[in-house]
Amino acid sequence: MYDEMDLRHEFVQFLNENGKLKETANLPNLADDQLIDMYEWMVKMRLFDEKMLRMQRQGRIGTYAPFSGQEAAQIGSAYALREKDWIFPSYREMAASIVHGYPMEQAILYMKGHLQGGHTPEGLNIFPVQIIIAAQILHAAGCAMATKLKGEDDVSVAYFGDGATSQGDFHEALNIAAVNKAPAIFFCQNNHWAISVPLHMQTASQTIAQKAVAYGMKGVQVDGNDVLAVYKVMEEALVRARNGEGPTLIEAVTYRQGPHTTADDPTKYRDKKEVQDWIENNDPLSRFFVYLEEKGLMTEARHEELKEQFNTEIEEAVSHAEAFEPSTTDQAFDYVYDTPHKLLARQKQEVQRLLAAKGGN
Numbered sequence: 546m547y548d549e550m551d552l553r554h555e556f557v558q559f560l561n562e563n564g565k566l567k568e569t570a571n572l573p574n575l576a577d578d579q580l581i582d583m584y585e586w587m588v589k590m591r592l593f594d595e596k597m598l599r600m601q602r603q604g605r606i607g608t609y610a611p612f613s614g615q616e617a618a619q620i621g622s623a624y625a626l627r628e629k630d631w632i633f634p635s636y637r638e639m640a641a642s643i644v645h646g647y648p649m650e651q652a653i654l655y656m657k658g659h660l661q662g663g664h665t666p667e668g669l670n671i672f673p674v675q676i677i678i679a680a681q682i683l684h685a686a687g688c689a690m691a692t693k694l695k696g697e698d699d700v701s702v703a704y705f706g707d708g709a710t711s712q713g714d715f716h717e718a719l720n721i722a723a724v725n726k727a728p729a730i731f732f733c734q735n736n737h738w739a740i741s742v743p744l745h746m747q748t749a750s751q752t753i754a755q756k757a758v759a760y761g762m763k764g765v766q767v768d769g770n771d772v773l774a775v776y777k778v779m780e781e782a783l784v785r786a787r788n789g790e791g792p793t794l795i796e797a798v799t800y801r802q803g804p805h806t807t808a809d810d811p812t813k814y815r816d817k818k819e820v821q822d823w824i825e826n827n828d829p830l831s832r833f834f835v836y837l838e839e840k841g842l843m844t845e846a847r848h849e850e851l852k853e854q855f856n857t858e859i860e861e862a863v864s865h866a867e868a869f870e871p872s873t874t875d876q877a878f879d880y881v882y883d884t885p886h887k888l889l890a891r892q893k894q895e896v897q898r899l900l901a902a903k904g905g906n
């Protein structure tokens with residue numbers, strides 16, 4: 546069971562900011578090849594993120610929400626899941642989705658606004674990207690309750706940001722999940738900013754994790770830039786959920802290194818030094834690299850090789866996605882309702898009329 550007094554100070558961390566092991570007791574039980582695999586995912590996802598940012602600037606995808614800086618939080622947590630566990634991502638969680646099986650090509654199609662991008666391939670327990678802040682937390686709570694009723698042992702994980710904790714949906718979801726001891730994990734990536742709103746204007750709580758106490762569930766705060774620590778707390782939360790001990794709220798303390806989205810200019814509201822400090826002194830990839838290098842599992846040369854290999858893989862995914870027949874504007878109206886809707890039919894006609902006047906489709 547959880548202890549309310551523990552919660553205030555519990556901050557799980559194995560690696561210090563220089564990537565040195567500061568705590569060896571309770572390290573997650575990961576084989577060397579798994580450690581390397583997690584690092585490879587982090588490198589691949591960083592390159593993917595950078596590529597998407599460039600593609601948006603080139604007009605090849607729509608608005609994009611970069612996740613650089615949050616790789617340890619997303620990959621450490623998704624890596625601990627079983628294939629059949631459910632994830633409910635927001636717009637900034639492409640890395641978690643891809644690690645859980647979402648094809649890169651599909652993610653790119655989504656970012657291109659292609660109809661096919663909204664369709665999760667058969668057999669993957671990944672919900673579509675949620676743009677409405679916090680709505681997916683309720684969906685995860687509902688899915689977890691359904692799983693429990695069906696006697697299955699899959700866990701539902703909601704991913705969301707610090708800003709989402711100010712929405713009613715967050716509170717409703719945590720409450721109902723705890724009351725029903727639903728096998729859910731509420732994974733908050735506290736990246737310190739909700740667009741231009743800093744954390745201290747979002748909540749007066751000392752931590753986000755401590756909010757768990759009010760709902761009667763376990764809460765834990767973890768160094769979200771320490772992939773080992775994130776994996777560990779996730780693994781423990783999954784065990785509790787599968788054992789019928791109910792949900793967990795995890796607060797992964799991390800940082801959004803880039804803009805909120807490609808439509809945002811963070812230099813207008815963020816101190817340059819703060820950003821520089823996180824990038825130079827607390828980057829999740831650099832920290833894990835130091836750890837792996839000391840264990841003899843990674844070298845600079847291997848890192849360079851990996852980059853080359855992943856860049857090729859990413860370029861292939863981009864080519865596949867760009868080879869798709871473009872979506873038509875009609876599709877945006879045709880698949881909203883099962884049966885035609887009068888208002889939408891009128892809007893569709895209007896758009897068709899405007900496009901015809903411009904000579905497009």
Ligand SMILES: Cc1ncc(C[n+]2csc(CCOP(=O)(O)OP(=O)(O)O)c2C)c(N)n1
Binds near residue numbers: 707739
């Ligand atoms: C219900 C709702 N209100 C407002 C918005 C506009 N909006 C988009 S992102 C965002 C901030 C979210 O911040 P946070 O939860 O910290 O996630 P992050 O973007 O940092 O990953 C807001 C207010 C929205 N999408 N949905």
Ligand SMILES: [Mg+2]
Binds near residue numbers: 737738
């Ligand atoms: Mg945030």
